[in-house]
Structure formats: C-alpha cells, structure tokens
Amino acid sequence: MVSRIGFTGDVMLGRVVDDRQRRRPVDAVWGTVLERLRGLDGLVINLECVLSTRGSRWRRTHRPFHFRADPDWAVPALERAGVDVCALANNHVLDYEEIALRDTLANLDGAGIARTGAGETLEEALEPAIVSVDGLDVAVVSFTDNTPEYAADDASPGTAWIEIDRENPETRRRVREALERARGTDPDLLVASLHWGPNMVEEPPASFREFGRWLVEQGVDVVHGHSAHVFQGVEVHEGRPILYDTGDFVDDYAVDSRLRNDRSFLFVLRIADDGEVLECRLHPTEIDDCAVHEAPPDAADWARERMRELSAPFGTAFDRDGSALVLSLED
Template structure:
C-alpha cells in the first residue's frame, strides 16, 4: 500500500485572511484545493502565525509584521483540510507574545493537530511530533534560524532556534538530540521541517545544501523547507527529497511581479508501508482572494518551467503527468 503525504509551505492565516474568513465558511481558505487536500492520507504545513485573540504585538525588538488568526475558525479550517501537523519553528509564532503562543499550543492540542518547533520551554520546542498516517508512523521535527529573539530558553516559551551550520557544536547537539528522540519511536518516516533563510531568495546557499545533506545522513527521510516566500528547487539526495523551499500556500502578501510569490505547489510524497519513498508529485497552486487555488494554465506552466530550471542545478529532472510534475525516487 502507498500513502500520499502532502507538504505545503507557509500557511499565514492572519490579517486580511483572518478578516475574510470571518465572512465565509472556515474551509473557504483552501479554495478549490480542498478536495485534493482531503484526499491525502496525511498533511503537514508551516503555520506562519499564532492562533489567538489575545496578546499584544511584540515590541521588544523591531517587527514590521504581526500575524494572528482567530482560532474559532482557524482550527476548524486546519482540521477540515485534514492537516495532521504544523511546524511552529518560524518568525511569527511569538508575534503576540507568550500569551498568544500558549494559546496556539493549547488550541492545536485541543483540536487534535500535532505540532513541533515551539513550546513553553526549550525542551518542548525541540520535542518531535508523532503522527500516524493510516498505519504509517511519521516523526516530525521543526527548526528555524529566523528571529533569534524568539528562541525558547530553559524557562521561557519560544521556538526551536538553531544556526544552520552542521559544524556548529550547539546546532549538532540540539538537532541530534531531537532526531534521536524521534528515532526512539522507530518511525517509518522522519521529516525535518526548516524555516530557514531570508525572504524572496530563489536559490538556497551552499550552507543550506550541506545542512540538508547532513540531516539526511543523520536519519531524516524528507526535508520540508520554507521561509523564502518563493519556491526553490528540489533535490533528491540518497533517494530522499529535499524541498529547499515550498513557498507560500496561503497569505495576504503583496505579489512580486517577477518572483511570483503567489505561485507554488502542493508537494505530495508517495510512501510505502515500510517507509520507502517512491515519488514526489508537485501540484501547482496559486493564491488569490485570500485563499489557495489550483493554478490556472498560465500560472501552472510558469511554475513548472521555473521549478525545472531551479532544480536542474541539483541534477533533478521531472516527468510530467497532467498539470503535475513527478520526481521518481529510488525507495
């Protein structure tokens, strides 16, 4: 049996998305992608906001943007799309201070949605999530190099913050510890989710490529990258897919006419019962009306062409199946 596990980039449900959602059904944020999402066996996303109506905007250091969504609709929306787990290690989960972060943790827990990458303590922030997809056991760890002031400490809430440097002793210790705790559960699939690097960058630096390879050498099976707001290329390393950046999935951001941060993909990995990865399928998407949609012909064509160009640098070539790109994997 094969399991279809989806991965999406940034899901930002605050600001104008939050306002629009108050006037429409909870699942409207997923547009006409909803049926595709519900058809998956598992779904993992980066939640690029806090879920709360409380807290005050972070002012301890300069922050240009603050993202917060009302959990009364946001949790039903996540659950309605079948989201199994949220990465929380990012630069927005503390936008409304610790009160809203605690609400986010509690709200996801109460909604039965797993989470990793942030917590009430540093230990909790680095704790892996465990998700069962049909009879497939998935372990999920989440790290970020964004916004060091949001890092969790022994006695304060925050994110699983690391330097993206496999030679850094602190990084090796923290990441290996999280991977070891994940491996103790003997998962069929181990996913490392990384909110790394600056915005609007089309290619990962060599240091990110080295770090992704190191993570796979240390036991990760799939790298789920995000943060740039634009998708980057895909690499298969030792038969394991590296999504250097999954781009934006839902948001209210201004669109760059050249970089097209409103266009990306839903990435779907096909996994056997024993955890062997067989293929990665990329379904083009685009954002408008504060929701995600199946990409139209022009947008889909642009995204496929751009993904091929970006991935060629890693020796990656795709097959085509309808609107989707397909990367066969060795298993």
C-alpha cells in the same frame, strides 16, 4: 500499502485572511484545493501565525509584521483540510507575546493536531510531532534560524532555534538531540521541517545545501523547507528528497511580479509502508483572494518551468502527469 502525504509552505491565516474568513465559510481559505487536500492520507504545514485573539504585539525588538488568526474559524479550517502536523519553528509564533503562543499550543492540542518546533521551553520545542498516517508512523521535528529573539530556552517559551551550520557544535548537538528523540519512537518516516533563510531568495545558499544533505545523512527521510516566500529547487540526496523551499501556500502578501510569491505547489510524497519515499508529485497552486487554488494553465506552466530550472543544477529532472510535475525516487 502506499500512503500519500502532502507538504505545504507557509500557511498564514492572519491579517486580511483572518478578516476575510470571518465573513465566509471556514473552508473557503482552501479554495479549489480543498478536495485534493482532503484526499491525502496526511498533511504537514508550516503554520505562519498564532491562533489566538489575545496578546499584544511584540515590541521588545523591531518587528514589522504581526500575524494572528481567530481560532474560532482557523482551527476548524485546519481540521477541514485534514492537517495532521503544524511546524511552529518560525518567526511569527511570538508575534503577540507568550499568551498567544500558549493559546496556539492549546488550540492545536485541543483539535488533536500534532505540533513541533515551539513550546513552553526549549525541551518542549525540540519534541517531535508523532502521527500515524494510514498505518505509517511519522515523526516530524522543526527548526528555524529566523528571529533569534523568539528562541525558547530552559525557562522561556519560544522556538527551536538553530544556526544553519553543520559544523556548529551547538547546532549539531541540538539537532541530534531532537532526531534521537524522534527515532526513539521508531517511526517509519522521519521529517525535518526547517523555516530557514531570508525572504524572496530563489536559490538555497551553499550552507543550506550542505545542511540539508547532512540531515539526510543523519537519517532524515524528508527535508521540508520554507521561509523564502518563493519555492526553490528540489534535490535528491541518498534517495531522499530535499525540498529546499516550498514557498507560500496561503497568505495576504503583496505579489512580486517577477518572483511570483503567489505561486507554488502542493508537494505530495508517495510513501511505501516501510517508509521508502517512492515519488514526489508537485501540484501547481496560486493564491487569489486570500485563498489557495489550483493554478490556472498559464500560472501552472510558469511554475513548472521555473521548478525545472531551479532543480536542474541538482541533477533533478521531472516527468509530467497532467498539470503535475512528477519526480520518481524508486530504485
């Protein structure tokens, strides 16, 4: 049996998206991609906002943007798309202070959507999300190097924060601890979801490349990167995909005319029942009117060509199947 698991970049449901969604059906945010999402066996996203109507904006340090979505529509929207796991280790989970983070955790738990990367304490933030996808047991851990003031500790809520440096002893200890917990559940597939690096950067730095490869060498089957707001290239290391950045999936952000942060992909992995990743299929997407859509032909052409260019330095070459790029990982 083969399972199909989707991975997206940032899903930001706050601000203008939140306002627009209050006046349209809850699943409108998924646009023309909804049926493709619902056809997957599993779906993992980076949730780039809190799910709450409470809290006040973080003012302890300078934060220019604060993202919050009303759970009355946002939670049903996540359910309608079939979201299984939300990675929460990012730079927005404390935008409305601790009360809104706690609401987010409770709302996801109440909906049966697994989450990882943030919690009441660091220990909780390091706990893996465990889901069964079409009979395939999947464990997801989540880390971020963004916004160290949002880091959880032994007594305070926040994120699973690390420095992206494979030689850093604390990073190695923390990551290995999380991976060991995940492996303790005997998963068929182990995913590391990373919100790493600054915005609008088109290529991962050498330290990220080294870290992604190190994660694979530690037993991670899929590296799921996000944070740059633009997609980056794909590398295959020891037969496992490193998605350095999956870009933005839905948001209300201003669009850079050159970098086209409104364009990305739905990354769909075909997984054998023994956990072997057989294929990575990239379906072009484009954000319009605070919703994600199947990319029109010109946008899809641009995204495919750009992905080929960004992935070529890693020795990664794609085939084409309809509008999708296809990367075969079978031996």
